[in-house]
Amino acid sequence: MSDGPAGRRSPGEPWGGVRPFSIKTKLGVLVVAAVLITTGLMMIAMRTETELRFITVFSMIATLLITQFVAHSLTAPLDEMNAVAGSISHGDYTRRVRENRRDELGDLAETINRMADDLEAQERQRKELVANVSHELRTPIAGLRAVLENIVDGVTQPDPETMRTALKQTERLGRLVETLLDLSRLDNGVVPLKKRRFEVWPYLSGVLKEANMVASVRAGIASGSGSHTRTDVHLHLDVSPPELTAHADPERIHQVVANLIDNAVKHSPPHGRVTVKARRGALPESLELEVLDEGPGIPRSEWHRVFERFNRGAVNRPHGPGSDGGTGLGLAIARWAVDLHGGRIGVAESERGCRILVTLPGLPSLPS
Numbered sequence: 001m002s003d004g005p006a007g008r009r010s011p012g013e014p015w016g017g018v019r020p021f022s023i024k025t026k027l028g029v030l031v032v033a034a035v036l037i038t039t040g041l042m043m044i045a046m047r048t049e050t051e052l053r054f055i056t057v058f059s060m061i062a063t064l065l066i067t068q069f070v071a072h073s074l075t076a077p078l079d080e081m082n083a084v085a086g087s088i089s090h091g092d093y094t095r096r097v098r099e100n101r102r103d104e105l106g107d108l109a110e111t112i113n114r115m116a117d118d119l120e121a122q123e124r125q126r127k128e129l130v131a132n133v134s135h136e137l138r139t140p141i142a143g144l145r146a147v148l149e150n151i152v153d154g155v156t157q158p159d160p161e162t163m164r165t166a167l168k169q170t171e172r173l174g175r176l177v178e179t180l181l182d183l184s185r186l187d188n189g190v191v192p193l194k195k196r197r198f199e200v201w202p203y204l205s206g207v208l209k210e211a212n213m214v215a216s217v218r219a220g221i222a223s224g225s226g227s228h229t230r231t232d233v234h235l236h237l238d239v240s241p242p243e244l245t246a247h248a249d250p251e252r253i254h255q256v257v258a259n260l261i262d263n264a265v266k267h268s269p270p271h272g273r274v275t276v277k278a279r280r281g282a283l284p285e286s287l288e289l290e291v292l293d294e295g296p297g298i299p300r301s302e303w304h305r306v307f308e309r310f311n312r313g314a315v316n317r318p319h320g321p322g323s324d325g326g327t328g329l330g331l332a333i334a335r336w337a338v339d340l341h342g343g344r345i346g347v348a349e350s351e352r353g354c355r356i357l358v359t360l361p362g363l364p365s366l367p368s
Contacts, residue, residue, distance in 0.1 A: 030070050034063045077105045081112055088112075093120035135333065137173065139258065143213060144169040165213070193249045193340055197285060200244040200278045201237075207257045208235045208276065211265075233268045235261065239278040246278075247285035247362045252337040256345075259330035260291040260356050267295035267354065286362030293353040303347045307335040334358075 038059040080097055087095045093116050097109040147166040150156040212235060246253075257276065264274045277290040298306060338345040341360050348357040 027070070030066060033066055034059075037062045037066075074105070077101060077109065081105075081109060084112060084116070088116055088119065093123060135330070137177075140169045140173040143210070144173065146213075168210075193252065195247055195249050197245055197247050198250055200246050200287065201239045201242055203250060203253075204237055204239065204257065204276060204278060207254055208237055208261070211235060211258060211261045232271050233265045234271070234273045235265075236273060236275045237278075238275060241280075244278060244280055244287075245285060246287035246360065248287065248341055248360050252340060253360070255337045256334045256358060257289065257291070259334045260358075263330050264291050264293035264295070264354065264356075268293050269295060281359060281362060283361060284363045287358075287360045289358040289360070290348075291356045291358075292350060295353045297350065297352070297354050298347055306347055307331045307345065 041055045041059050041062075044055075077097070084095045084097050096113045096116060099106055099109050099113065101109065144166055147156075147162060147169065151158050151162065156162050261274060261276065268274060272294040274294075275290075275292045277292070279288045279290075280286070281288050335345050338358055338360070343358065343360040345356065345358045348355045
């Protein structure tokens with residue numbers, strides 16, 4: 001059996017198919033050595049007429065020395081494993097057991113190290129999950145806060161339109177809290193998608209309107225949430241044909257479009273333009289989305305890292321006034337939502353700025 005990608009064998013797999021230095025082998029060698037030593041000393045005693053008591057003492061001493069050596073070789077790694085396991089139980093996942101043995105204890109050391117790797121990865125994913133949820137909750141909270149502050153300060157009146165805006169943000173906040181419960185099922189690979197057919201133009205128009213409103217809110221609040229506070233960037237929507245429909249989870253797609261717009265606005269030049277395009281895909285009810293900006297673009301060498309969590313790109317400073325570079329989570333969240341649909345997201349060629357292309361599969365094709 002060949003080694004894995006990391007060049008390590010699976011737990012319990014002998015090196016090269018045969019384990020030449022197993023604990024059973026060592027104990028067998030210990031017994032054979034003790035018998036040979038005793039037999040040899042007895043033969044020497046018979047030829048040299050040495051008293052039996054001296055032979056007995058010598059054989060006991062030799063056997064004890066060999067036993068002590070073998071016992072030390074077995075207990076030393078166990079002490080190290082016990083220390084590492086104690087560190088793991090206290091939340092320190094950085095320590096590892098040295099894997100320099102070719103027996104059952106070496107397999108056990110490798111298993112402990114792999115367990116530590118898994119626990120460390122789970123702890124990192126837990127922290128990233130908290131950061132993702134916090135990132136997503138800031139938008140509706142900021143919007144709701146702005147509406148309420150404007151009413152309290154007398155800037156706007158609590159008319160039905162204003163209250164509907166506040167209600168919409170409250171409903172979105174509630175849906176995001178439900179999303180948090182859905183994310184708890186990620187470990188089991190079960191995340192529900194509430195797909196339905198919807199009209200693309202009014203849907204995306206609402207997303208852009210909300211993005212403009214939240215940008216104005218943040219410009220006044222300066223919450224430091226990592227999201228843009230740009231009010232000088234123009235958002236343009238291009239849907240063709242106008243009656244275009246799609247089949248997807250609107251809430252997840254809202255996450256995708258909102259985060260892509262947020263990222264594009266941050267990196268736009270002063271008074272720049274961000275365009276959201278929607279076109280019909282190859283399959284029924286499928287959808288192709290594009291978000292284009294007029295910023296400096298993304299170097300091709302960074303394309304494969306754009307959607308990694310906490311990646312802020314290779315630029316030395318954020319572009320555009322009011323941009324702080326963000327938390328590096330928005331595009332990772334967008335990729336997560338697209339992956340749930342079985343779609344694709346990536347950076348595409350563009351003559352100017354950055355162009356993100358999203359493809360959603362829609363309904364599966366029916367056999368002819």
